[in-house]
Amino acid sequence: MDSKKHSFKRWIMLSILCLGGGIIYQLPFLRFAYYIPMQKALGLTNMQFGNLSSVYGIVAMICYFPGGWLADRFSCRKMLAFSFVATGLGGFYFSTFPSYRMCIVLHAFWGCVTIFTYWAALIKAVRMLGDSSEQGRLYGLLEGGRGLVSTLAGLAILSIFAKMGQSTFGLAWVINLYAGLSIAVGIITWFVLEDSKKEEKSSSVLKDTILVVKDTRVWLIALLIFTTYSVYCGQTYLTPYVTTIYGASVAIGALLGIIRSYVLQMAGGAAFGFIADKVGSSAKVMFVGYIIMIICLVIFMVLPGNKALLPIVIVNMLALGFVAYGMRGIYFATVDEVKISISVAGAAAGFASLIGYIPDAFIYSLMGNWLDKYPGQLGYKYIFIFLFVIEVIGLVVSILLLRVIKKKAYHVSGEELCK
Template sequence: MTSSTRKWVTLFVLAFSGGLIYQLPYLREQFYIPMQNAFHINNTQLGNLMTIYGIINFFLYLPGGLLADKFSYKLLVPFSLILTGITGFYYSTFPAYHMALTVHVIWAFTTVFTFWPTMLKAVKMLGESSEQGRLFGFLDGGRGLSATLSAFAALWIFKAFGATSLGLRGAILFYSVALIVLGIAAYFLLDNKKSEEESSGKLFEGIVDVLKMPSIWLAAIIIFTGYSINAGLTYVTPYLTDVFHMSVSVGAFIGIIRTYGLRLGGGPLGGIIADRMGSATRYIRIGFVAVILLMALFTIIPGNPSYLVIMLVNMLVVSLLVFTIKGVYFAPLDEIKVPNSLAGAAYGAISLVGYLPDTFIYTYFGNLLDKNPGTPGYKYIFLSLIVLAVIGFLASLLLYKRLKKQKTQAPARIDSLAS
């Protein structure tokens, strides 16, 4: 296997791992009622499984980054996948509620603490600076493909066993076995390189330096806004259904296209464009401008069914655009020139801020709709998304200017040292 082939095969395994490893913790999104019946739990208890998982995740992003810089990803990635799979075998026995909570706590550690920043660092180190956009773009697209294919496979297994608790057990076992297989493949594909800084043990001193970098916080704001906008776009479908009288079945179909189809193409497309432009940050800056303009159309176009086709096209275009941004918004870390020895810590820090919307954004949007029923509530959501896009644009503009300034100053420093 050539080095180039090995690189893309490794990226494929990492991408599929990144999409599949979260299927078990988020099983409720696919099998809500079957889970209630199999585990004998109510709505609140099922919600608590995700609450405990989400809360612990929040506190593990940064420590997980430190771990990624301390230990080799050749060990951490397979460990995360295999342990998640093994725990899935136990989960398939439908343990008591308190034990199900314990399993979700374990999954928080195996999917975030030992996996998420480590996976991002492993992807970063697969290629040169000129490839970062494509690597992260194809990572996001691959994660979407993995989640989609595995979800359909699990659903087929569930139905094949009569859509009963036995079928749910089969679906869980399918995810578990797939994770273990991916973990074994990752072990043999990932290298075991470690830099001198990684072996020095000065990680906590280094993380202080990382947190002092304004560029890191600007990158985190970009992810925060992009992630929030993507969450807000999920409300376009009910908007078209409620206000433009689009049928529920068409809405469900459009939702699938937006959630899965556009993600599969958006990430790779954004990566290719970003690499051709020579800067992911530059592309993200332009992308936010386009998002602002397209989102403005949602606030301007009257809520008349005759405009439904225009609104559908606009939704699909802006959704694709957001997915292209989302696919590459981890790529600027290479442009910031964070050393590989601290890449994990940096990814942990920006993930901590970037995914903070998970703790409040849907509640915020829901309150807007409840307090402003009908069209006004949706308009407020779209205005909120415009504000977020403006903030994202300003953060990417400032980051781009900082990086451009660093590039112009670097030769001057070299010349002064030479003289």
């Protein structure tokens, strides 16, 4: 009976983490869905609007690693609850449409509370919900759950915005609704999420930093994230690819974009999580995932721009997206698989995120430049070749990680035999 009760509470806690994960980033990234209304309400130029994104991205990048250190020393429950409430309070202020300078300050603030006090705490909280045999499905369901929540919340709030005539007043309501949801999740998190049993405190910041930075396993996980996330970013250009090169209508392109961004996130994350646990190794599933992505990219590289090939291109696009989202859902499960100590799990996740999410800083500018410089199919060919090279590197990294895991398992097995 106690076991069933514990299992139920654990899934409730995972549901709360999914709910929060699907809500907390809506406010900093609201511009993607409401670009024109927000620009009009704030009175910003395109460059100023872009600067808000840059400030958020820079602060977020700086906060990944120290956020991991913080998660190893403080209660994940308190950190997560604080992050949700602080993000929501920032949202209420944002709904007043402050000056450009204050918007810059607000986005820097959001960069702190959605990364420094949130990201590594989330990764660590999920890891502590189950043992090694469940890590794949836990992280996979987190990815799928985040996608489901952001989709449902986005559609519901968008319908309210439409009913309010898509006005500035309606936009303020959109922001306030997301802010209220974020605070509500924070309150629920505070009262429902459980603190873990007290772990052995990790030592000094410097010692932990040296320990993590010198660990080959952490670097390999960081490179897994980097190579997987590169494809995740690069697939943004597949929607214009099918419309400009293969003649798909704008409506079909938009539909494919929605399927790729939401449906595949829900399906891919959950599916890969369960497969990883069934196989018994997230690293093995990622190895196969790299092979599939390489095949998909080769198909894109060799296919001519013949409009009759549109169905093949669409299937290939959806296959690539499904695998990219699936792998994104399980790459943090490898932290447990390589037996990184729970006492530095936050620092390891933070450092791996710092390296792994570097593509955010350059990949869109790089690929946008190729499309401007080489119009037509050639620009896209450069994108596919670049991603192909990155994924070959990822495949090699996954092989190295599997060797590390095998060596670690052999070492542990040897120790047990000697007992």
